[in-house]
Amino acid sequence: MLKLKYKLLALDMDGTLLNDNHQISPETEKWIHRAAEAGVHVCFSTGRGYDEAAPFGKQLGLNTPMITVNGSEVWKSPTELYRRELLDKALIANMHAIAVEYGVWFWAYAVEGSYNEKNWDPALLDLNQWMKFGYHTEDDAIRHDIIVRLQDLGGLEITNSSPYNLEINPAGVNKATGIRIVCDLLGLDMSETVAIGDSLNDLAAIQAAGLGVAMGNAQLAVKENADVVTASNNDDGIAWIIRDYILTEE
Template identity: 80%
Template sequence: MELKYKLLALDMDGTLLTDQHDISPETERWIRKAMQAGVHVCLSTGRGFDEAVPFGEKLGLNTPMITANGSEIWRSPYELYHRDLLDKAVIARMHGLAQRYGVWFWAYSVEGSYNEKNWDPALLDVNQWVKFGYHTEDDDIRHKLMMELQTMGGLEITNSSPYNLEINPAGVNKASGIRTVCELLGIQMSETVAVGDSLNDLAAIQAAGLGVAMGNAQLAVQENADVVTASNNDDGIAWIIRDYILPKE
């Protein structure tokens, strides 16, 4: 029996991972069942490569992987297929905003990840930058940052929690990443399932054949999903694999 869905794209934090930042045995069991049935399982995360690949290895994945919200597409673990970079002048401006508003920031580059503890201005022109982010629980400051970023133009602005902002080049997101993975695997977007919990998952959830929001997902994500499953602590992915992806036994 041919599978309706051939690619399962999984966000990590708040989706694949529990609040203890691990993969539950039940979720892992069902992911392995999906793989045995011929489903491609793809990590699709805002994390950088180094933070994502250990979980792919734990699951035994040898399939494409999407990191830094789609700025990096890996043909297989350790084999880069495509990378989109942020302009260095834009990184400098975004760092300046973090300084002006006094908020925590982080920046992912090919060479490593940085925040205010290890930031070195000398790296600005040397490194290749793939993502920038801010974290603040002050709604007013976060809104002001959002307004400033929007006036800069050429940016894709999402979040991976209600308290942060994540910035990629315009048009680069998990949906564009999944489209690239589909091209690599020779499958259609209609044959994909995308699962996530935050605004950086929204484009993928809207573009996939089946868009799934976790039970713990932000409200805007739940409202735009085809299905809302259980939370990341209650094996929501296992339920989707069992009820929507694998043929009924």
Template identity: 65%
Template sequence: MSTKYKLLALDMDGTLLTDEQNISKETAQWIRKASKHGVHVCLSTGRAFMSALPYGEELGLTTPMITVNGSEVWRAPHELHLRSLMDVELVKAMHDIAVEEDCWYWAYSVEQLYNKDHWTDDVEGKEWLKFGYHTEDDEARHRILMKLQDMGGLEITNSSPFNLEINPEGVNKAAGIAEVCKLLGLTMSEVIAVGDSMNDLAAIQQAGLGVAMGNAQQVVKDTADYITSSNNDDGIAEVIQKFIFDEE
């Protein structure tokens, strides 16, 4: 088998994982088959390292991994290649907005996850990777978005229609995948990027093949080169079969 695609970059929630938060047997089988045939399989997620790692281990992956939407790139499990931190003043300002809007919020520091129920008095003493908001009130979410855009210096995406995820400007999954390509001696044209949300958009636009899940947000589907089945219907297995093993 010779395929022009050498790297499969997979979002996790809503993509690799079913709604029950597991990897289906069929999908796992095809990922292992692709790995065995020399295709690098890279988890590319908004999750923190410790939350993503068990799934990588379950699949037997030893290749690079992108976590926290690209704020961290791992050369191999437990071996950090790159980390992009967020300005502490921006984190304080984002926290103020969350309090003003009285919505659910969370933030990843290098050490742990903080949220509305468990915040820290020592914002300045932490190294911050990402901040997030969740609200089903469309007007509140729009107000938050406007305030964030006015702040500048931020990369604003989402991982569901009801949230906003914020990384330092220029930090996203596409930039993370580009770093992984450098590590592996590949180009973006050799990448298949698969996802379902706005935090996958840049990767889907810049990869050789950008794939949206059947359950993806409409804007992601509109951008993708191909729309596969949903996360509950082995959409990734379909991509591997179609573009890695049957591309002729």
């Protein structure tokens, strides 16, 4: 059996694990199975909520920890929640008011479900347990203004999962903190991890991991901070990293 340098593979989903058709390619699936068979813990590290991520874990046959909602949830296994971080309800109210003021699309993840302007109800503010808020606009000036307003609010971790959106979690909550918790659960060191992603919500993880990998389709800031840039999500970039960097002798 290989003596592995890297024992945890933390995978972003959209733009990384999934191709542009939101599917896992057969080649990528094959190499993930090979990694798992060699003893590598394959862990989703995604901005998606649990319900949006879990079916892909089931497809791959994974029973490993998962990081969902950009680190607001860490799952010890696909069926056991280990930790959850919530946003203050007053902050959610303020962020919703900003979305309405600028007339931009918004969404929010709560323990009770996901919401946007189509199913938003002010009564939900006090009833729900909130984990993430997001905005989408292709207007750079408006997006910049919203960032400034969010920074003024304080207590927020501001990232994105595309150049046109903003994703907001509680301050200090990100994929890197999630991976550290998973390492503690598995008895691993951060130096033994590989983190792969394409957007700013992957940046902290890529900087903190033993090997930080940017996809070929990643945002420029992510590529500039990665140790390695691999092929795109449509060209099995994950498979290449597993083959050439993980399934090799220490």
